[in-house]
Each structure stands twice: as structure tokens, then as C-alpha cells.
Amino acid sequence: MSVAKKQYKRITTKSLVEMKSNGEKISMLTAYDYTMAKIVDGAGIDVILVGDSASNVMAGHETTLPITLDEMIYHASSVVRAVHRSLVVVDLPFGSYQSDPKEALRSAIRIMKESGGHSVKLEGGKEIKESIKRILNAGIPVMGHLGLTPQSIYKFGTYTVRAKEEEEADKLLEDALLLERIGCFAIVLEKVPATLAQKVAESISIPVIGIGAGGGVDGQVLVTHDMLGMTHEFNPRFLRRYLDMYEGMTTAFKQYNTDVKSKDFPNESEQY
Numbered sequence: 001m002s003v004a005k006k007q008y009k010r011i012t013t014k015s016l017v018e019m020k021s022n023g024e025k026i027s028m029l030t031a032y033d034y035t036m037a038k039i040v041d042g043a044g045i046d047v048i049l050v051g052d053s054a055s056n057v058m059a060g061h062e063t064t065l066p067i068t069l070d071e072m073i074y075h076a077s078s079v080v081r082a083v084h085r086s087l088v089v090v091d092l093p094f095g096s097y098q099s100d101p102k103e104a105l106r107s108a109i110r111i112m113k114e115s116g117g118h119s120v121k122l123e124g125g126k127e128i129k130e131s132i133k134r135i136l137n138a139g140i141p142v143m144g145h146l147g148l149t150p151q152s153i154y155k156f157g158t159y160t161v162r163a164k165e166e167e168e169a170d171k172l173l174e175d176a177l178l179l180e181r182i183g184c185f186a187i188v189l190e191k192v193p194a195t196l197a198q199k200v201a202e203s204i205s206i207p208v209i210g211i212g213a214g215g216g217v218d219g220q221v222l223v224t225h226d227m228l229g230m231t232h233e234f235n236p237r238f239l240r241r242y243l244d245m246y247e248g249m250t251t252a253f254k255q256y257n258t259d260v261k262s263k264d265f266p267n268e269s270e271q272y
């Protein structure tokens with residue numbers, strides 16, 4: 001039986017929950033700037049994540065830890081100016097919510113007020129429950145993030161698949177149930193076994209959006225620069241490349257270099 005797709009003028013947190021109950025998969029991609037966000041929004045992607053992966057992708061840091069709240073607000077406000085339909089989710093960066101719930105709320109308020117983003121995302125479960133509750137009580141929608149949580153990379157030690165063992169898988173399911181219970185509107189599940197991810201998605205009514213979590217979840221998210229093939233050195237199994245922009249851009253830059261040096265550019269029709 002085919003599912004009738006509802007046309008959403010603007011995606012809201014409610015639309016995402018509705019999509020899950022209608023069996024419609026949710027698409028999500030990252031963007032950190034106006035130009036990219038305009039293309040992603042115009043292509044009909046449901047959710048734009050202003051991820052703290054900007055720390056790696058835009059700034060060249062090894063981890064997501066160095067990016068600041070001010071930098072996230074800068075990226076998010078550029079994205080928000082471009083968007084007409086997508087829901088914009090903004091990551092709370094490392095150090096802006098872990099110390100106490102009041103600080104978490106202050107950071108979330110700054111993001112909402114100064115960037116115009118529509119919601120925030122925080123990494124973790126039970127440990128940050130009070131912070132999430134405080135943010136939700138202020139009327140700010142929260143997306144959770146479980147599984148591989150890159151802000152804790154120095155605790156994990158590696159970026160390998162999480163929750164392969166029963167104890168960690170059980171905790172992850174408990175955390176997902178908790179995030180649903182306290183009022184998160186969705187959860188990102190990163191790099192966990194597909195069977196576990198499907199079990200989590202089937203156990204809760206809010207959407208589970210996977211990255212490296214298989215096809216049994218309610219939606220998929222990728223880092224846009226990775227799926228466009230701009231980042232050659234990053235090759236996880238879950239990544240599908242839709243373009244080879246690294247090659248395409250290198251060819252264009254080389255041609256431009258040749259044209260400038262050979263005085264082929266600009267020609268008569270390209271000048272005043």
C-alpha cells in the first residue's frame with residue numbers, strides 16, 4: 001500500500017512526528033552557511049542541521065570540541081537567512097551545556113534569540129536529563145543525540161561503532177525512552193548496529209534519525225560535504241557519495257589557473 005505524502009509548507013517538530021506515524025522517511029543534511037543552506041532547503045530536504053561538525057568541516061579542527069557558541073550562532077544565523085521550508089536544528093557545542101542546567105538554558109536561549117534557529121540538539125541521555133528538561137520548559141524544542149557522540153571522543157577513544165555489547169545497547173534504549181518521555185521531538189542515532197537502531201525506532205513514537213544506523217530508522221542524516229564528495233579522506237562504510245565534488249572542483253580550479261596564466265581569461269565578452 002502506498003503512503004499518501006502530505007505536502008508541508010514549513011517543516012515543524014510536529015510534522016516530523018507526523019511523518020513517522022505516516023511511515024514517511026525524514027531527510028536531514030548539514031549546512032553551515034547561507035549558500036549551501038539555500039540549495040539544501042530548495043531541494044526539499046526536511047531538516048537542516050547546523051552541526052558542530054562545522055568544527056571539522058569549516059574550521060579544520062580534528063574534533064568537534066573547539067567550536068564555540070558564538071561560532072555556532074554565526075553559522076546558524078547564516079543558515080536561517082536562507083531557509084524557507086526546512087526545520088533548522090542547531091547543535092549546542094561542547095562546553096555550553098555540560099556544567100549545569102542553567103548554563104544549558106542560557107546557551108539554548110542565545111542560539112534561539114541570536115540565530116533564529118528552530119530547535120537545538122544536545123549529545124547524551126540520562127546524564128544531561130535536567131539540562132534538557134530546563135530547555136524544554138522554556139519552550140525550546142530539543143533533538144537528542146545518542147550512540148556515537150563525537151563531543152565525548154576522548155572518553156570513547158575511537159570513532160568506531162557504539163553499543164555492540166548488551167550493556168551499552170540496553171543503556172542506549174533506556175536513554176532513548178527517557179528522551180521521549182521528557183519531551184524531545186526526535187533523536188539522532190549515530191553509528192550503532194542496524195538491529196539495535198531499528199529496535200529503538202520501534203520502541204518510541206518520536207522519530208529516530210540515523211547516521212550509520214541502517215535503514216530501519218525513521219530518517220537519515222549525512223554531513224553534506226561528505227555526501228557531495230568534497231572530503232576525500234573520510235570513508236566510513238555508511239557514507240554514500242552522490243557527487244565527486246573534490247574531483248570536479250579540482251578540475252575547475254586547475255582550468256581557471258591555466259586560463260589566467262595563459263591570458264585566456266577574461267576574453268572580450270567577459271570584460272567592460
Ligand code: KIV
Binds near residue numbers: 049051188190
Ligand atoms: O554535527 C553533526 O554534523 C552531527 C551529525 C553527524 C548528526 O551531529
